[in-house]
Amino acid sequence: MWEVIVSPYGMFMSALLAFIPLLWLLVSLGIMKMPAYKACIIGLVLSFVIAIVGWGMPFILSIRAALEGVVLALWPIIWVILAAIFTYNVTLKTGAMETIKGFMGSLSGDRRIQALIIAWGFGGFLEAAAGFGTAVAIPASILIGLGFNPFFAAVICLIANTVPVAFGAVGIPITTLAKVADVDVMQLTYYTALQLTPFVMVVPLALVLILTKSMSGLKGVVSTALVAGVSFAIPQLLVAKFIGPELTAIVGSIVSMFCTAMWARISPPKEDWKFPFEDKDATAPQKNAVSLTDQMIAWSPYVLLFVLILGTSKFFPAINSTLGQVKSMLFIYNGPEGKPMGVDWLITPGTLIMIAAVVGGLVQGASITALVETFGRTVVQLQKTILTIVAIVSMAKVMGYSGMIAAIALALAKVTGPFYPVIAPAIGALGTFVTGSDTSANVLFGALQKQTALAIGADPTWVTASNTTGATAGKMISPQSIAVACSATGQEGQEGAILAVTIKYCIVYVIVVGVMVYAFA
Numbered sequence: 001m002w003e004v005i006v007s008p009y010g011m012f013m014s015a016l017l018a019f020i021p022l023l024w025l026l027v028s029l030g031i032m033k034m035p036a037y038k039a040c041i042i043g044l045v046l047s048f049v050i051a052i053v054g055w056g057m058p059f060i061l062s063i064r065a066a067l068e069g070v071v072l073a074l075w076p077i078i079w080v081i082l083a084a085i086f087t088y089n090v091t092l093k094t095g096a097m098e099t100i101k102g103f104m105g106s107l108s109g110d111r112r113i114q115a116l117i118i119a120w121g122f123g124g125f126l127e128a129a130a131g132f133g134t135a136v137a138i139p140a141s142i143l144i145g146l147g148f149n150p151f152f153a154a155v156i157c158l159i160a161n162t163v164p165v166a167f168g169a170v171g172i173p174i175t176t177l178a179k180v181a182d183v184d185v186m187q188l189t190y191y192t193a194l195q196l197t198p199f200v201m202v203v204p205l206a207l208v209l210i211l212t213k214s215m216s217g218l219k220g221v222v223s224t225a226l227v228a229g230v231s232f233a234i235p236q237l238l239v240a241k242f243i244g245p246e247l248t249a250i251v252g253s254i255v256s257m258f259c260t261a262m263w264a265r266i267s268p269p270k271e272d273w274k275f276p277f278e279d280k281d282a283t284a285p286q287k288n289a290v291s292l293t294d295q296m297i298a299w300s301p302y303v304l305l306f307v308l309i310l311g312t313s314k315f316f317p318a319i320n321s322t323l324g325q326v327k328s329m330l331f332i333y334n335g336p337e338g339k340p341m342g343v344d345w346l347i348t349p350g351t352l353i354m355i356a357a358v359v360g361g362l363v364q365g366a367s368i369t370a371l372v373e374t375f376g377r378t379v380v381q382l383q384k385t386i387l388t389i390v391a392i393v394s395m396a397k398v399m400g401y402s403g404m405i406a407a408i409a410l411a412l413a414k415v416t417g418p419f420y421p422v423i424a425p426a427i428g429a430l431g432t433f434v435t436g437s438d439t440s441a442n443v444l445f446g447a448l449q450k451q452t453a454l455a456i457g458a459d460p461t462w463v464t465a466s467n468t469t470g471a472t473a474g475k476m477i478s479p480q481s482i483a484v485a486c487s488a489t490g491q492e493g494q495e496g497a498i499l500a501v502t503i504k505y506c507i508v509y510v511i512v513v514g515v516m517v518y519a520f521a
Helices: 010-031 036-053 059-094 096-105 111-129 134-145 150-160 163-181 185-212 222-242 248-266 292-311 317-324 349-363 368-381 383-402 404-435 438-456 460-477 479-489 495-520
Strands: 327-330 341-344
Touching: 010 036, 010 383, 010 404, 036 059, 036 383, 036 404, 059 096, 059 163, 059 292, 059 341, 059 349, 059 368, 059 383, 096 111, 096 134, 096 292, 111 134, 111 150, 111 163, 111 185, 111 222, 111 248, 111 292, 134 150, 134 479, 150 185, 150 460, 150 479, 150 495, 163 185, 163 248, 163 349, 163 438, 163 460, 185 222, 185 248, 185 460, 185 495, 222 248, 248 292, 292 349, 349 368, 368 383, 383 404, 383 438, 404 438, 404 460, 404 495, 438 460, 460 479, 460 495, 479 495
Parallel strands: none
Antiparallel strands: 327 341
């Protein structure tokens, strides 16, 4: 590790110098509103120059560190995102998404229960299976189609799209964080699920309160909201403990959707709650019945994805070990702390999602030509995102290998001492606010969290997990997430008003997480 601490004040001066690329991201994205891909490319250049000039890192090793970041960004991070959005685009192309939307809207006439099933359950599933804005855009558009006020549809979906974010896009934030911070992925998954459990059970209640604007709005649906939360939390915790991050939120959201819908049928509210502007006596429009076969065809990519992930998991060691042998070992960065990085070609979520998307698309009637065209459009759609992720992951690698992250960690440990775990989740929230991505926040600050925890003698995996837990809170105030919500609901220009609502919940969320992380660190 490269050092520049040469005076009593060297530690803090070094930390300030190392913080410049991160400060640039805060200013360029949060204040200047610069496009993320431009800001992150400039941030990479800044980190590269500071690593060489300030830390004396050899030029060739700086190049190697950045190149390792490029490889990590492309595989598995970008591969997962590309496959997930491709799956969504295929369902749009074949019309299957309209079938899915119609089914979700037919489960209850009570607006509160619709919000729990669609924004919470279905939104959680979309975040777990695809991520990248789909969990806000799709549920919000469904809610508006059912008659929801667009503003509150956006707010509700943003707040609902918090806790599932930690395991979004088939667990990519957690698997990435485990690699960046070099911690055990199973323990990290379980600790993250533990930290999130209280919020999983409380957020459905909060959604009802936000929707109805009063405590009386809970009347008749308290049990339904509790069922929505508990039926999500328990399966998520069990899967996190025994299977891993890929299926954690997928299983939790599916069980929650099913249990919430069933409980709403078994114990419905005495009177369906409607918005004040609605005619309470109006008859709901009749929907065309969709056969079970058509529903299965519409859901086929997601059903197949579930089967593939479970079938290749450690529950089936023979399949897992056989497919796991198809991998490459790359030794890119050969400086201090460098080590070979493994690239799994088959046992990786992106490949499994892509297989499910192609097979599911064929089942839905898409031709090979249509699938190829859809894939090409998806690549074009994500080109700026690809540049952003490549730049930010490379920047994190340069900062980590040069010692810049270590310098920030030492200064934070010195200033906060044993109380550092209190602010650890806020750092994760800051990362998501800046980048719009839990995965990117983990790449930026994962190594920082672990090194700071080691410096103060705290459990490094527990504190590292708090980065992604805090990042879930930052998701609801991220300018990128709010922009997606506004675009999906036709609320362009209302970004500030939505932020004013969500930021209050974000602050409470982060404070509670910080206290909890400190108590068990």
